[in-house]
Amino acid sequence: MLRQRIFDELNLRKQADDLGVKIWQTPSFLFIVMGIIIIAAMTGVYVVSINYDSPEVLVISESIVVVLLLTVGSFIIRTVEEVAKSNKMKSEFVSIASHQLKTPISELKWQTELLLTKFSKGLSEKQIEIMNEISHSGDKMGRLINDLLDVARIDQGQLALNKEKMNFCKMVEDAIDLQVSFAKLMNIELKMICNLKMLEVFVDKRRLAVVLDNLISNAIKYIDGSGKVDVIVESSDGFAQFCIRDNGVGIPRNEQNNLCQKFFRSNNSIKNQTDGTGLGLYIAKNIVEQSGGKLWFKSIENVGSEFYFSIPLVDSEKKGLAVLK
Template sequence: MFNKLHLFRECRDYNLSIWQCPSFVFFVLGLVNIAAMLGTYFIATRYMDQPEIVALIVIGISLFIFIISHSVTEGFNKLAQASKMKTEFVSIASHQLRAPLSSIRWSLNLLEDGSSSPAETATFISFIKENTERMIKLVNDLLDVSRIEMGEITFSPQPTNIYLLAQKVIDNSALFAQANNVSLRLESPEVLPQAYVDPDKIFLVFQNLIDNAIKYIKGQGEVRVVLREENNFIKVAISDTGVGIPQSQQKYIFKKFFRSDNIMKYQTIGTGLGLFIAKAAIKQNNGQIWFESKEGKRTTFYFTLPIYK
């Protein structure tokens, strides 16, 4: 009994269903093998003159064992993916934290020296603040991913003005866009119904998609946000004139920690978590998210939000 409880606890710790937990499935598979051997023996002795019945029973048992083995394989695959994600997490987190921490230490050393002018001091303080915000965002992204994986994400839907929400994100992104020589445009009909969504989650979706669009434009460019009413949903399109996504890698774009090769080539700062979080938020708000992209030219992300009735 205690061993059985231990098996269930192990499956829960791995965040696997009972039929994907290797230790439990191996235990069941062992019992099935023993039962199959004994059952086949007794059936064979009883139906020796009817070999077709014995053959059918053996085939049925073999099929059942095959299904159990498939569950074992799925469980190992999931554990292997978890191990890979852990390695990627350590690599990305350490890389993303090292740069801002080094910058903060460098700025603090210069401030500690005491020879900085008031203007230089203000610049260093601004630099420290900026890098602190980067680290906070990384930690928040990692916490959001953890909540999504554990199914603990909160959801508080309410009637929401999507135009005002999008405008707020654009206003917050204005300086970042200006620094990157990118113009921002918001297009919407004069009358747009409210959406029934969690405004905090949708704000985060807008923020992630608009920030990505700005970051992945090299040189002068434009990010355009278009709002439309369509089939009892508000449809949002966020397009950019950036580097695009290679066709061969588009199927991975919503995976955790994924960053396409051309983005890595440009050394763009990012964790590869924003789109994973955005997709989970849209799904939780009963919408859909998808994209179209042409490498080297443009990318457009679309998502839908249910209209408040």
């Protein structure tokens, strides 16, 4: 843990990428420079003090040290200010883009829904079929924009969860129902194993549905040919635990550490046959963590994968029993 922390602190290229600044502008680099300058300046003052027995020279050398420290210090402050300013601008952009992009999508979705549910009398089967396809395209576009905006919000610490009490078992059941026809189409046997009827959790039902949809569709998508996907729901130490197991292509060992990073897509054998933005797991992990749980996985290439996540149960949360291990 400590080693990783030190490694991260010294990984200036990553820091620069994360903060959107040049390497020499990263706080770690500037602190290293400041450290070197302090050591050099102290040594300089020491050398001056033993070589020149003059208070004037000592005062001048100490003044130079102070000026140097103030210059580097103000430079660090300016960099931090710039990073904060660019973050604020990014946040404002997200807010504006969210409103501007989502409004036409809302219009498209609501109009097609109104037509299909309230004014479909007189429409031919073909016309209804086309309208349904338009509606699905609108949903797809909405999901893509949501993914991009969610990532931006996660980065800004601004992802809002509208939490309410939900039955976790029912949510998983509903998520599976939505994927049954897709699984059939892909020749995959999709099964849910759950002996419980009720596991009460406090979650944002839409966001958790995104997590479930993501994990289930990934398991189906990343099986080459026919295969099997099992979804297991159980209660474990004050948490509702979800596990999805597939016998798909798996994730290469050297890529497993990067899997939950944004825009990362594994170079497995069927990467080019499946669509995706590489944002799903990054978003899923953040939603689960913001809901008080955690997400993890085990995978062996060409054998299959198991993805898990846990969410605190309402009762355990109240009693303070749900503690993440």
